[in-house]
Amino acid sequence: MLLHIVHIGNFGMFAFYPAVMSYFKQLNCKSTRWCTLIRIFKKRGIREHDHISIDYTLRRYFSKKPKLTEKKLTKKFIDWRKVVFIGGEGGDGCISMRREAHVEFGGPDGGNGGNGAKVIVRSSKKIKSLDKVVSTYKGENGVRGSSSNSHGKNATHTIVEVPVGTMIKENDVCLVDLEHDGDEFIAARGGAGGKGNREFLSNENRAPTIATRGMRGEQRILELELRVMAQFGLIGFPNAGKSTLLRALSRARPAVAAYPFTTLNPHVGMVEYDDMEQIAVADIPGLIQGAHLNKGLGHSFLRHIERCLCLLYVIDLSQPNTLEQLQHLKYELDQYLPGLAERPHAVVGNKIDIPEAKQNLKIIQENISLPVIAISAHYNLHIPELKKHLRELSNKYVNKLEETSEEHHII
Template sequence: MRVIASCFGSRDLSSGINYLDCRPQIMLNYCRLYLIPAALRRVGQRYVSEQGFKYGFTPPQALKNKKPRAQTSENDRPFIDYKEVQVTAGRGGDGCLSFLRLPQNEWAGPDGGDGGNGGHVVFEANRNFKSLGHVKTLIYGKDGANGRNNNRHGKNAGHFIVNVPVGTMVRNEQMEILGNLKKAGSYFLAARGGAGGKGNRFFLTNEERAPSCAETGAEGEQRRLSLELQALAHVGLIGFPNAGKSTLLRAISRARPRVAAYPFTTLNPHIGMIDYDDYIQVAVADIPGLIEGAHLNKGLGYSFLRHIERCTCLLYVVDLSGHKCWTQLTALKAELEHYQPGLSKRPHAIVANKIDIPWAQKNLEELKGHVDIPIFALSAKNKQNISPLVDHVRTLYDDNVRNHDSEDSDNDDDDDDGGGGGYGGRRTYL
């Protein structure tokens, strides 16, 4: 140890004058800088640490660990159901201007190849995506490769595939519907790639034996489009905030939306599946709570109401804990009618929730006096009287949805809103 200390310029360790008491960190730095064998370095560091404690010095302290990253649940992620995008297809490659040169003939004719075609931009429906949050605002296709000499044509660019959720509608700047991706695997050709330019070999004729011109590649198509996501469900739960829609969805399916004792807990539509013993699945959508004036886009009116458009059947969820429960039903139907005439007249049923509250039975009798259709009184929280509602949902599905779905599947080949024939070629996925 004395030899090591002497290497750092310190004096006799037994004397009162030495530099170990004031330079322990310097010795550690020298141990790191100079190429001392690893074993000797560890011994030197331990000796310096002991000397530091002996003379009142503390070794360097480790910094505190960084704050752990917050764990966000899936419900906390932003749900995007509308996005405006600008798509630009790939540019075609330029044709080549070149002449073949041979040892005996420097002007053996043109040999410029054609440029490759630019790639298309395609929207394709995928069940693995539930939101439009991953879709970029600016989408660019790949450019085709330029032509080269010796009659080498440029490579065609692969198509750029943008995955979107099932149920996405594509609109133009005039808000006209261009595509409706309502089935997994359906696609919409958003922008066509530019054609590749011709090389000078293409312009060879009997009159023009040495063409000195070549085409440049065409620019890809550029468009501004709007993507609008509408939830695809057979049955929609309609009600005011804090009526118990999310709790009801948890009771009849395996979906797990957030539930809390305050209004506007649900901000995104959640879809749960009811499984029956004959392998039939019915999709039920928990639509965020509406407020009066939603048809005027108060609150998030339009963004909530658009998800109801594709629900074939409706379940009006009424809160029995309040007074004059029939006014809730009247207000809900009025909002749907103002948003889209005839929307409230779709096949529906009334669910009277929170029957476990003491005064709920009195409110239920008042509600029955104002409506002439069956009412399913239940407690979603306690899972009380759930089975009759589940059976009635199956009846609504068989009477109104099942035949409609079979007709749509027969007409999918003749009337496909997603696009025309196959687009082929190589694919680049987003």
């Protein structure tokens, strides 16, 4: 086999076989990365012809991006921003007189200034978080007018893309709710362009020498608040198995671990059916008793289930206080928003595979009127029955409400 020889500065000669060399051709490696790689080879004592060690090192060094952990994802997920929006200033008008050979009394020919740019907030399906939104947005200024009756160019509007489901507030008052892809809101209007001296021509003043300046743009301080779009919301205590249940119902892959508060930001998964119907289910961080007193993670993240038309209470059947779990969850929801716990809901008993869970299941079944769907999210037990129940609730409440809203929209 012919070996490819590569010379790297003062690091000497190193041999690689063709399969390994393909990495470098595809990645267009820079010399700095080559030097670092040679240092790794020398530090590990890898010989020139040790192809297995070289291949392993290359795979580790040039591997794809590692999977983000829940904590790293949380740093990227931002659901609230306070932003200053400033419209662009209008261009100034021009003072100019026409001076041309053989043209007597040319008169004024100063053009108007261009309008300043608006700052527009637009919702987009491609955006999932407010992490790219900066603290200040200022529109471009309009171009000033010039001679020969040349008007200044209007500035191009500034577009700020936000996720679908973003609410825009001012002084705690909701101005608009961007519920659909492509919805727009003018956050700040640009200033009007100034008038050139041509606009002031009159019978009384045939040679005006005045013009106006462009208007300043509008300035507003607005709050952007993201609320996820889902029909169902999973409510439960930490380690009740909400994230595991979402993984069993959909293709979403939230972090799962054996410690509380694994989920630090909401996740949305799509439950798919054979007839191509889809239902969105949101998983939010766990609630604990006293969350309204800012215990645990607090309850501010409950804003993400305000849009949910149905709730799923996930009860941990491995714990003896199953009925108290349900009561505490409803109490915390009412503390956040009165009436939130009264929305259409279902009760899901998780971890039925544990021996003591069956006895705890009987206790909660005897004390509530709603049916309790016993499942094991870890072993996918009775997941099809849960999907069927979700579909029934969706047909009963979600579709009915959507049809009603469409009728109101048509009217």
